[in-house]
Structures are given as C-alpha cells and as structure tokens.
Amino acid sequence: PxxxxxxxxxxxxxxxPVKDPLLAIDMAxxxxxxxxxxxxxxxxxxxxxxxxxHVRDAAMARSYVELGRRPRVAMGAAYLRxxxxxxxxxxxxxxxxxxxxxxxxxxxxxxxxxxxxxxxRETGDPITLFEPEDHAALVAFHRAALAETDAQRAHRWxxxxxxxxxxxxxxxERGELVAAYDHxxxxx
Numbered sequence: 093p094x095x096x097x098x099x100x101x102x103x104x105x106x107x108x109p110v111k112d113p114l115l116a117i118d119m120a121x122x123x124x125x126x127x128x129x130x131x132x133x134x135x136x137x138x139x140x141x142x143x144x145x146h147v148r149d150a151a152m153a154r155s156y157v158e159l160g161r162r163p164r165v166a167m168g169a170a171y172l173r174x175x176x177x178x179x180x181x182x183x184x185x186x187x188x189x190x191x192x193x194x195x196x197x198x199x200x201x202x203x204x205x206x207x208x209x210x211x212x213r214e215t216g217d218p219i220t221l222f223e224p225e226d227h228a229a230l231v232a233f234h235r236a237a238l239a240e241t242d243a244q245r246a247h248r249w250x251x252x253x254x255x256x257x258x259x260x261x262x263x264x265e266r267g268e269l270v271a272a273y274d275h276x277x278x279x280x
Contacts, residue, residue, distance in 0.1 A: 094175055098129040099238045102174035102198065104167065104189045105181070106136040107144040112180045112203075114143075115224055117150045117157055119178075124156055126231045128238060132178075133158045135170060171196030175237050179203055186211050191260055194218055197249045199237050214259045218252045 094100060101120065105111035113134055120132035134151070138144030151157040162170055171177065177193030179185060179202040186207025190200050202208040204221040212219045220233060240248070 094173060095131075098131055099123070099176065099234055100174045101130060101132045101176045101178055101234075102170055102193065103132065103134045103178045103180060104136060104170070104193075105134065105179075106139040107134075107147050108139040109143055110182050110184055111136070112182050113147045114150060115180045115203075116178055117147070117154065119180075119224075119230055120157055121154060122227055122230055123234050124154070126235075128231065128234055130234070131156050131158065133160065133170065133174070135160050135162050135167075137161055167192065168196060171198055174198050175240075176201050176234065179208060181205060183207075185209065190219070191256065194252050195256055197245060197252075199233075199248075201233060214255070216251070216255050217259075218248070218255055 103111075103113065103116045105113055105116075107113055113136075116132060116134060120130055123130045134147070134157070138148075148159060151159050171193050174193070174196075175198065177190065177198040177200050179187060179190055179200070181187075181203060183205050184207065185202060185205035190202055190208070190211065194200055200219045201222055202211075202219055204223055208219065208221060211217060212221050222229060222233075
C-alpha cells in the first residue's frame with residue numbers, strides 16, 4: 093500500500109548522465125523545501141561510476157532520497173508503492189517504465205522530451221510534461237498528487253487503463269513491431 097501522508101516518488105533509471113538523476117534529487121529537494129513530505133526512490137544500476145558516485149553522495153545528504161536496485165520481476169511492487177513516476181531523461185522519453193508506472197496507478201511526471209511529447213499527444217493521455225525550470229508547476233502537481241483520495245485515484249486509474257488499452261495494447265504493439273521488421277527485411 094502507498095504511504096499516507098508522504099508522497100512516494102519513483103525514478104526507475106540507471107545512473108548515467110542521459111537519465112539526469114541529479115535533476116530528480118534537485119526536484120525532490122524543492123518539494124522538501126516546499127514542506128511536501130516526500131521520499132524519492134531512484135532504482136537503477138550505477139552505469140557510469142563518476143556520476144553514480146556524485147548521485148550517491150547527493151542522496152546520502154538527503155534523508156528523503158533513497159538509491160537502490162530491483163530485479164525486473166520486483167518492479168511491480170515498487171510502482172504500486174509510488175504515487176508518482178518520474179522520467180527526467182534529457183532525451184530518452186516514451187519509455188516502457190512510464191507505461192508500467194501508469195498501469196500500476198502512478199501519476200506520470202515526465203520531462204518535456206521528444207518521446208514523452210509523443211505519448212502526451214495521444215488523445216486523453218494521463219501524462220504531465222514538465223520543464224525543469226517551472227518550480228511552481230512542480231510544487232502544485234505534487235501537492236495535488238499527495239491530496240488525491242483513494243476514490244479519485246481509482247477513477248484516474250480506470251481512465252488511465254482505458255487509455256493504455258486504446259493506445260498501448262501489447263498485442264497491437266507486437267503486431268506493429270513484426271510488421272516493421274518484415275518491412276525492414278523486405279527492403280534490405
């Protein structure tokens with residue numbers, strides 16, 4: 093179950109520059125300074141040592157930031173415990189992690205990048221794009237997420253599942269991928 097009274101945020105990302113985990117720590121600090129009780133959990137392997145060391149040091153200096161790793165089969169539990177899923181990537185948007193977080197009931201707070209923009213353009217999408225400089229939007233969005241009732245969350249999740257089914261059905265995507273491979277092989 094999600095913690096009541098504290099906003100649980102998940103950033104599933106390997107520790108490498110393109111994922112910009114330091115931005116996540118900065119945003120968590122801004123929420124903490126705005127007196128929003130928050131815990132940011134960054135789950136991912138330390139892929140680039142200098143950055144991973146810097147991220148570890150920044151996380152250790154903040155009691156509300158946690159670093160860890162989870163096997164893929166355990167990620168469902170991490171999503172279920174989280175209110176909000178973040179994607180802070182500099183240009184790797186539209187990831188499966190965003191869709192997985194949505195399927196598990198998370199709000200999606202994703203950086204305004206090309207892949208995330210594509211998801212956001214789909215009719216009725218449940219995604220919120222952000223610009224790192226918009227601190228007021230950061231605080232307002234997360235205050236609202238923390239205030240969401242169980243009934244509101246259930247209603248939002250039903251709308252999200254309808255959107256996921258309409259736009260990201262795994263069977264449909266599998267068929268589209270096979271068709272793309274067939275086309276690529278036929279024209280090679």
